[in-house]
Amino acid sequence: MSPDELRERAREFLAANDPAIIDRLDYLRARFDAGLAWVHFPVGLGGLGLARELQTVIEEELAGAPDNDPRKIGIGLGMAAPTILAFGTGEQKQRLLRPLWTGEEVWCQLFSEPGAGSDLAAAGTRAVRDGDGWRVTGQKVWTSSAHTARWAILLARTDPDVPKHAGLSYFVLDMTDPGVEVRPLRQITGEAEFNEVFLTDAWIPDSDRLGEVGDGWRVAQTTLMNERVAIGGRPTPREGGMIGVVAETWRSHPDKRTPELHDRLLELWVQAEALRLAGIRLRQQLAVGSPGPEGSAMKLAFARLSQQLSGLEVEIIGEEGLRYDDWTLRRPDQVDFTGREPGYRYLRAKGNSIEGGTSEVLRNIIAERVLGLPAEARVDTKVAWKDLPR
Structure with missing residues (x-):
């Protein structure tokens, strides 16, 4: 699709979904369904399978219309979404990406731990098999948006008997689970945009695992590389x-x-x-x-x-x-x-x-x-x- 054809598609979308008269959330959902959320994503997942640089064409044509408040949902957009796209199942992509992009569901990142410092592979939070899911116990720290998040991307140790990089698995955690406790971390600014998160037998169904068991380090690298691009x-x-x-x-x-x-x-x-x-x-x-x-x-x-x-x-x-x-x-x-x-x-x-x-x-x-x-x-x-x- 050429840039001119994409512009025409965007104009047709605006004509059918006038943001002046349509509800903001309905507008964002319609934009996702039309493939105009992130055009480089596959068809059916908010995109059109086009080159990434064509996204600027859409942003220019839809300028002034409601956006999804990207600063508020930056972790979901910049870190969770690329990881879900790379490692998620078809069901996970269909279920998670649309409300992530529209901002209906805020995401946070449960990677850092008090005892691991900058050595992410030394994470000690444990995930233990329990039937058709996992029980997770541990502590995460410096978690932005944990106090508003519905979902978290989580790195946990599923095998303590192998080298540290090989014993990790990657999960999607429902932050409303009763085993999740979020406490504020007050910063030098006086605010608490960061949090510490305590996990006590938090339940994660195996269907919310991203990637294979023990392959969490490789999955996490996708998140981290996208995170640094998102920040810098x-x-x-x-x-x-x-x-x-x-x-x-x-x-x-x-x-x-x-x-x-x-x-x-x-x-x-x-x-x-x-x-x-x-x-x-x-x-x-x-x-x-x-x-x-x-x-x-x-x-x-x-x-x-x-x-x-x-x-x-x-x-x-x-x-x-x-x-x-x-x-x-x-x-x-x-x-x-x-x-x-x-x-x-x-x-x-x-x-x-x-x-x-x-x-x-x-x-x-x-x-x-x-x-x-x-x-x-x-x-x-x-x-x-x-x-x-x-």
């Missing part, structure tokens, strides 16, 4: 996102400008533009294949740049940056970097180098899987610059 490779216009916010702060505070701050802003603007262009290239690569370790580089660069920009913004505005609106415990359903005050952005950006894979782990992935270095030549982040060869 989102499409943004020139001077969009954090660099746009900081640039506007600079323009609106002429009395705060110094040559040193100006040089730093220009340097970060160039880095932001380079990262934006790298993101375009990465999405072009995705159009012809699956995400690879390059997504780790994008996420690593995004985290560092976000922290540098938020720090520069606070320096530009001086004492204004020390203000904070409210330390009351809140449990937001999404993160809003650009819509909040500078103090929030500065504090929240500290978590960018932890969530979605710590920067230290990502450097090792880049060293081994992008640069092709042997495992013993991993990047040592503690080495001093003075000790490096000249």
Whole structure:
């Protein structure tokens, strides 16, 4: 299908489903059923089996119509959906993908554990066979959206007697099960967008397993690669996102400008533009294949740049940056970097180098899987610059 034919299909859809008179949820369901949710997905699963880059044609034609609030359901869209598509059964895809895309069902990710740190393969949460299902016991941590989620993607140990990477299995967990308890984790921002989740004999039918028993590590890699692209490779216009916010702060505070701050802003603007262009290239690569370790580089660069920009913004505005609106415990359903005050952005950006894979782990992935270095030549982040060869 050509871009012009796709545009015509989108216009015909709008004519038959006028968002001005149709209920928002009915509109989103109709868009999914018409194959205009994600055009690169198969027919019948919200797509048309087309090239991924044609999605921009749909977004342009349907601009201004109700969307599915992607920031609120980002885990479902960016992590769960690609994994379900790659490893789910036909029944799982039919049952889970439509309400995921429309936002009727929010998803969360149960991977990290208090005792495993960044070593995901050391997960200790146990899933034990019980008839035609599994009983799961353990604890997960740093779980975004767990307090609003209906479903979770879960990595659990099903065989403790084999090497750690081989003893894991991947499940879809119903968060309304009585064996699931969600507790808030208050952050430096004062909010609790993250949670810890306690599982006590939580029940999962075997029909909600993704992939084969013991193949959870391979399934999880699909999730993780898509997660890092979702965090670090989102499409943004020139001077969009954090660099746009900081640039506007600079323009609106002429009395705060110094040559040193100006040089730093220009340097970060160039880095932001380079990262934006790298993101375009990465999405072009995705159009012809699956995400690879390059997504780790994008996420690593995004985290560092976000922290540098938020720090520069606070320096530009001086004492204004020390203000904070409210330390009351809140449990937001999404993160809003650009819509909040500078103090929030500065504090929240500290978590960018932890969530979605710590920067230290990502450097090792880049060293081994992008640069092709042997495992013993991993990047040592503690080495001093003075000790490096000249």
